[in-house]
Each structure stands twice: as structure tokens, then as C-alpha cells.
Amino acid sequence: MKIAIINGPNLNLLGKRETGIYGTMSFEEFLPSLKKKFAHITISYFQSNIEGELITELQRVGFEADGIVLNPAGYTHTSVAIGDAIAGIKAPVVEVHISNVHAREDFRKLSHVSAKAAGSIFGLGLKGYELAIEYLVSNK
Numbered sequence: 001m002k003i004a005i006i007n008g009p010n011l012n013l014l015g016k017r018e019t020g021i022y023g024t025m026s027f028e029e030f031l032p033s034l035k036k037k038f039a040h041i042t043i044s045y046f047q048s049n050i051e052g053e054l055i056t057e058l059q060r061v062g063f064e065a066d067g068i069v070l071n072p073a074g075y076t077h078t079s080v081a082i083g084d085a086i087a088g089i090k091a092p093v094v095e096v097h098i099s100n101v102h103a104r105e106d107f108r109k110l111s112h113v114s115a116k117a118a119g120s121i122f123g124l125g126l127k128g129y130e131l132a133i134e135y136l137v138s139n140k
């Protein structure tokens with residue numbers, strides 16, 4: 001089974017960025033524990049700060065992976081094109097947000113991704129990625 005994790009803009013700064021909201025662990029530090037927990041599946045990881053690169057990666061893995069865990073970060077709230085990409089691919093997408101986007105500024109309550117995703121997880125920190133993979137594995 002193949003799962004692709006895709007992180008959007010500024011998530012390369014996890015561990016350094018607004019640590020009161022996003023915590024002190026970088027994704028590179030977190031990823032090995034995920035890979036260890038799900039040793040029986042292949043997990044790929046891609047991060048970009050560029051909207052078009054995220055879309056290209058969604059299209060690339062969208063017909064070969066069994067599931068995608070996507071944190072579109074700030075593009076969640078602005079990108080019709082990322083929503084369209086999710087609608088156009090085969091693999092189910094679980095939307096993950098580290099923070100509780102509904103407990104923050106109003107503009108974070110709008111997601112162009114949620115309606116196209118299999119489901120969404122927010123506010124559970126990095127644990128959300130693990131729960132998303134568990135869902136994708138159990139629904140294979």
C-alpha cells in the first residue's frame with residue numbers, strides 16, 4: 001500500500017514557526033516515527049511553498065497512491081485549483097490541519113478542499129497525520 005503525504009506552504013518551518021500554535025517538532029523529525037508505526041506501507045513525503053507544485057504532485061501521486069494525506073496550509077483557504085485537483089484524481093484525500101482552524105481567524109474557516117476530501121482532521125496536532133493514515137489503511 002502506498003500513502004503520499006503532501007504539505008503546503010510554510011510547513012517546512014514546522015518546529016520554528018509560531019511554535020505556540022504548531023509545536024516545536026519539525027516534520028522531518030516527526031516523519032520517521034510515522035514510517036516506523038506504519039512500517040508495512042510505503043509513505044512518500046512532499047512539501048512545497050508553491051501552489052502549482054502542490055497540484056503537480058497531487059496529479060502525479062493521485063493515480064498511483066492508495067491515499068493522500070494533504071495539509072494545504074494557507075492554500076486551503078484560497079485555492080480553487082487545489083480543490084479541483086483533488087476532485088480530478090483517483091486516490092482519496094484526507095485533509096489535515098495541525099491547528100484547530102475553526103478556533104482561529106474567520107478566514108481559516110473556509111476550505112476549498114474539505115468538500116472534495118474524503119474527510120478532514122483539524123486541531124489534533126501532528127497526531128492528525130497518523131489518524132489520517134489509519135483511516136486510509138482501514139478503508140483500503
Ligand code: DQA
Nearest residue numbers: 010071073074097098099108
Ligand atoms: C494549517 C492551518 C492554516 O490555516 C495555516 O495557513 C497553515 C497551517 C494547520 O496545519 O493548522 O499554514 O494548515
